[in-house]
């Protein structure tokens with residue numbers, strides 16, 4: 002019998018996990034990525050759980066020593082720099098590029114096309130056709146949409162669905178050891194450090210350097226601040242007065258905004274955290290969205306990763322969710338005696354409730370951060386304990402764990 006063929010749209014982490022795991026399940030795969038160059042310089046630090054490394058091993062990648070670093074626990078600092086709370090939540094963090102690179106290297110070049118933009122799809126009763134901007138049309142038994150938050154496949158399937166702006170932006174930066182006073186290294190490169198300006202959160206997370214020797218550390222910070230739609234538009238307007246919509250390339254952020262953030266850091270944050278904001282070479286602005294698809298499969302299309310659901314970064318699970326979606330899809334296809342359609346029903350039944358739950362969890366942590374009426378001690382304890390990937394899989398909804406018969 003001819004091998005079945007999957008067209009994977011998007012060559013980021015979700016697409017690469019899907020490609021590896023479908024190949025391992027006996028499928029022929031072709032990955033089509035819009036970006037012409039490689040994606041390895043993208044992204045900053047990521048939270049992990051053992052499930053992510055298990056998915057890497059299943060994809061045939063033996064986790065190199067450089068993949069993750071251990072984080073000893075969590076420290077909360079008051080505005081004067083004193084320790085206000087500590088919780089023992091050990092973790093392993095990684096960097097986005099440390100996950101993407103080995104996934105890409107392990108996939109034969111013949112199966113990955115860059116500069117290949119999907120322009121549309123046509124579904125048939127027993128297959129699907131991808132139509133590309135270069136005029137090519139490719140047939141497949143299954144199309145895996147791993148094309149991210151602004152997925153054009155999802156928009157074609159659910160035109161009314163759009164990412165919802167959460168009313169907060171994240172100011173982010175990466176800080177290398179030479180950008181930080183040596184007496185701060187032990188704290189910043191070994192522990193997650195939290196600061197709680199009124200209704201806001203600044204979080205610093207150790208991460209492996211994106212490229213370099215195993216064990217080399219840096220850290221990245223994320224400062225969540227409220228900004229309504231009008232404020233977001235103003236933040237995304239460059240010095241020439243041109244509006245870039247709802248995001249802006251880092252070099253175009255107006256210098257007075259960067260100066261303002263550095264000034265606010267000195268006024269509102271513990272000196273140890275202000276040192277991060279002032280030490281970083283480049284500050285990035287990222288508006289926070291969430292998105293919840295009503296289904297993660299339709300016809301011969303499966304949505305994986307951010308194309309299906311985007312939870313706020315407070316759950317630190319985007320990469321892991323993309324990996325687990327790909328695993329669930331490969332398992333459903335391998336287990337289904339009823340063919341691709343039945344497998345996609347099973348996939349939808351397993352992953353839709355999980356994605357919805359993750360989005361809700363992100364909103365819950367976001368609401369706790371923003372809750373100015375809450376008892377401050379309780380608020381700090383809740384955020385420091387619940388933040389991130391910890392507990393995410395253990396607490397997932399029953400529907401995501403049970404085997405659904407087809």
Ligand SMILES: Cc1cc2nc3c(=O)[nH]c(=O)nc-3n(C[C@H](O)[C@H](O)[C@H](O)COP(=O)(O)OP(=O)(O)OC[C@H]3O[C@@H](n4cnc5c(N)ncnc54)[C@H](O)[C@@H]3O)c2cc1C
Nearest residue numbers: 011013015035047048119148149306307314317318319320
């Ligand atoms: C502030 C912040 C902090 C975060 N922190 C973490 C964290 O700690 N841990 C974690 O796990 N996650 C984190 N994330 C989330 C993580 O970055 C994403 O969840 C993850 O990259 C999703 O992978 P993906 O493959 O689904 O989508 P993406 O990485 O968005 O990739 C989609 C790909 O599809 C391609 N594409 C798009 N359209 C087309 C088309 N028409 N044709 C062909 N190709 C196309 C794009 O070029 C892109 O390469 C964070 C996110 C934010 C915003």
